[in-house]
Each structure stands twice: as structure tokens, then as C-alpha cells.
Amino acid sequence: MSLRIVVCVKYVPDATGERRFADDLTTDRDSVDGLLSELDEYGVEQALRIAAANEGAEVTVLTVGPDDAKDALRKALSMGADRAVHVNDDDIHGSDAVGTSLVLAKALEATGFDLVVCGMASTDGTMGVVPALLAERLGVPQATLLSEVTVEGGVVRGRRDGDAATELVEASLPAVVSVTDQSGEARYPSFKGIMAAKKKPVQSLDLDDLGIDADAVGLAGAWTAVQSATARPARTAGTVVKDEGEGGLQLAAFLAAQKFI
Secondary structure: OOEEEEEEEOOEEEOOOOOOEEEOEEEEEOOOOOOEOOHHHHHHHHHHHHHHHOOOOEEEEEEEEEEEHHHHHHHHHOOOEEEEEEEOHHHHHOOOHHHHHHHHHHHHHOOOOOOEEEEEEOOOOOOOOHHHHHHHHHHOOOOEEEEEEEEEEEEEEEEEEOOOOEEEEEOOOOEEEOOOOOOOOOOOOOOHHHHHHHHOOEEEEOOOOOOOOOOOOOOHHOOOOOOOOOOOOOOOOOOOEEEEOHHHHHHHHHHHHHOOO
16 A cells, blocks of 8 residues: 655745735735745655655645645645645635644545644744644644654654754654654755646645534634734834944943843
């Protein structure tokens, strides 16, 4: 039986753009370009490496998001993934991590999987809790924050590097893993890969397809929500210390006033 690998990826606002909230205090996606979360590229890379080491393995990329989220899927497909699944429904708008994990779990049950690979966190929310929530919902073991991951004989093994020790962990498949940005440089899509991605299948699903009540997701079903937001004040000119013989003393006095020393 071939190994079915599913990579959960997220379409996020470009961090180099001018990001802001919409009127309902969700992310204003119209004001900034989006892209595949950089940390999820490591998940795609590890999935492709695992597939290369397991003959007949298939890599599917899965995302939840608006129409533009297909751009993230195309990026992953151009890197080498075989197929994609896109869950898109207006009622998903405003979902928090709990709601998102419900949609992802139902989509994974619908598509089937042996191994779910996630990035360590998205580059917008940076919570890093979705992999654990997914494992709980799916009733499978989790091995998170791995800097190295392999699959052999129905077992996934990985290395987790902490501040004081390195742990070697393993779990029987099916399982959920997340990988860090230390797991290996993500490949750049080749021109051949970009052209091939245009012909790869992208399956579209909505909440009805997954049997999810609209009240369980979106802003209506969110356990957490932004209550208010204040625009960051404009930058002001910094303090300039001119060294005319006493520059060091002035600098020390400034740092002391700011309680840096």
C-alpha cells in the first residue's frame, strides 16, 4: 500500500506588505498580497523527501482559505506535490485555530492519510497549536517541532532539538508531525515544475461536503476573537548622540534612562 502524505499549508498575508484589520477585526486580505506561509514550505519539502524515500508515496497539499489561497497550493504543487485539496466556504471566514482544525480534520478524513505534515506555525498567527489540535481530533499520535523526520515500516521517526537536550521520538502511522525551519532548506520550484503544476488536480470542497455546521466555524464559532485594535503610531526620529569627546557618556546615560543598563 502506498504512503499517503498530506501537507497542511496556509495562505498568509505577505509580511513585507502593509497589513491591517478589516472592519470586522479579521485580517484584511484585500489590502495586501498573499503567499504560501514560508514555514509551511519546510513541511512541503519534508513531505517530498519522505515520498522520494518511499516508493509509490503520494503527496497531497491541503489548505483552507479564500479563492486566492489556490496560489499557495500552486506553489506547493510546483515544488513537486502530486495533488491539492482546497476547502473554501464563505462561512469559514474569521475561524480561529480551533475552527480551522475542525475543517482540516474533516478534510483529512475525507481525503484519507497515513502521515500529516505541518509547518511549526503559520507566519501570520504564529500560534503553532493546529498540529496538536489535529492529532486530537483525528485520534492519532503527534510528533511536533521536528528538525529531522523519516518514515520506514509504518513508523515515523524524528529528532526534536531543545535548549538542553535532543529527543528522538517515533510514532506508528497514521500520525501528525510538524517540522521546524531547521529541518532542511525548501527547494525552489523549477520552470518545469511550475508548468507541470498547472495540470495537477485541485479538488474543491465546502462545508456541506465535509458535513460541518456553519455555526461551528467562522466568527460565529470562534473561541477567540480580536475585540479591538489600535493602529501602530508613526515612527519618530531617534536620538542622535554626537561624539565630541563625551559620546560614550551620553550613550551610557541614554541607555540607563531607557533601563537597558
